[in-house]
Amino acid sequence: MTATDPIRVAIVGVGKIARDQHLPSIAGNPAFELAATVSRSGGIDGVPNFATVEALLEARPDIGALSLCQPPQFRYDAAAKALSARRHLMLEKPPGATVGEVQALQALAARNGVTLFATWHSRFAAAVQPARQWLADRVLRRVTVTWKEDVRLWHPGQAWIWQPGGLGVFDPGINALSIVTAILPQPLRLVGAVLEFPAGREAPIAAHLDFAGAGGLVATADFDWRQTGPQTWDIEVETDAGVLTLAMGGARMAVDGRPVVAGDDREYAGIYSRFAGLIGRGASDVDLAPLVQVADAFMLGRRKVVEAFED
Ligand code: NAP
Numbered sequence: 329m330t331a332t333d334p335i336r337v338a339i340v341g342v343g344k345i346a347r348d349q350h351l352p353s354i355a356g357n358p359a360f361e362l363a364a365t366v367s368r369s370g371g372i373d374g375v376p377n378f379a380t381v382e383a384l385l386e387a388r389p390d391i392g393a394l395s396l397c398q399p400p401q402f403r404y405d406a407a408a409k410a411l412s413a414r415r416h417l418m419l420e421k422p423p424g425a426t427v428g429e430v431q432a433l434q435a436l437a438a439r440n441g442v443t444l445f446a447t448w449h450s451r452f453a454a455a456v457q458p459a460r461q462w463l464a465d466r467v468l469r470r471v472t473v474t475w476k477e478d479v480r481l482w483h484p485g486q487a488w489i490w491q492p493g494g495l496g497v498f499d500p501g502i503n504a505l506s507i508v509t510a511i512l513p514q515p516l517r518l519v520g521a522v523l524e525f526p527a528g529r530e531a532p533i534a535a536h537l538d539f540a541g542a543g544g545l546v547a548t549a550d551f552d553w554r555q556t557g558p559q560t561w562d563i564e565v566e567t568d569a570g571v572l573t574l575a576m577g578g579a580r581m582a583v584d585g586r587p588v589v590a591g592d593d594r595e596y597a598g599i600y601s602r603f604a605g606l607i608g609r610g611a612s613d614v615d616l617a618p619l620v621q622v623a624d625a626f627m628l629g630r631r632k633v634v635e636a637f638e639d
Contacts, residue, residue, distance in 0.1 A: 337360045385410065408436060422502050448503070455588075459572060476559065477555050478559065505617075517624075519539060521628055571583070
């Protein structure tokens with residue numbers, strides 16, 4: 329193997345996000361070659377499949393990296409085994425079911441001298457870096473996050489998302505928090521929350537969050553899965569120099585209503601480029617800030633039981 333050979337990567341959990349985004353992004357990046365899958369349901373035609381991560385690690389020492397694309401509750405054991413076998417590792421968002429397990433993986437990656445990349449795909453949306461730069465030297469007054477989508481449309485038949493650790497409406501909501509924690513020049517701390525749990529469900533269908541920052545900055549976030557019709561993934565930041573708006577999940581940016589950025593969806597291409605760069609530099613990228621805000625909401629939030637919801 330030479331320095332320019334592609335990194336052989338395996339996908340673990342061949343579901344919606346693996347098929348929609350990981351497979352095309354790996355195929356489009358010469359730094360990687362899809363070498364295998366770990367799938368309970370059969371994997372991909374023409375690609376060697378293993379029933380377990382242990383079997384793959386044992387049989388394929390040539391595979392240098394794994395992308396874990398299962399739901400968050402089912403990743404830790406596979407992640408710990410891969411890092412202990414000195415393979416580089418990419419985690420889908422959210423990086424785990426608890427803050428503590430991701431910290432444990434971070435320590436394991438460091439001990440084994442391999443890359444751990446806890447991805448936040450929304451941070452690779454086209455307008456996120458321009459927004460961060462525009463906000464860098466502004467005085468911030470208010471941040472308003474509105475993230476409302478139709479769970480039946482985006483998560484049909486996904487039982488895990490309603491189970492403990494599946495995060496409910498925070499599964500999309502954490503994408504908004506991953507953008508906010510990336511673009512603001514100062515941290516926000518959660519000061520209050522209301523979580524709405526449908527009767528008989530173990531995860532919230534809606535949430536309202538209140539945050540505070542330095543200098544009187546206030547922020548709110550409203551997440552709701554009961555939205556039908558147009559979907560809303562917006563962030564508005566009021567500053568001393570105008571109002572910055574991010575729309576379409578960070579793909580578009582406007583200032584005082586004037587469009588500044590309108591980009592294509594290249595989030596996962598950006599993720600795989602960064603993974604290759606991190607591996608090349610021997611670095612890791614694990615930012616727990618969005619997961620900590622969600623954990624804080626579960627710790628501090630008042631719980632309301634609302635009308636039962638059927639998929
Ligand atoms: P999914 O399709 O419901 O599940 C992904 C795959 O994980 C399944 O097809 C299955 O693959 C494996 N899996 C499911 N349950 C498992 C279990 N109990 N134990 C072990 N493996 C299991 O989920 P998804 O929508 O791809 O989401 C996966 C992750 O990606 C989540 O963290 C989600 O937040 C994130 N994500 C999803 C989207 C999206 O649009 N759906 C977008 C961005 C990020 P096999 O049958 O191959 O084993």
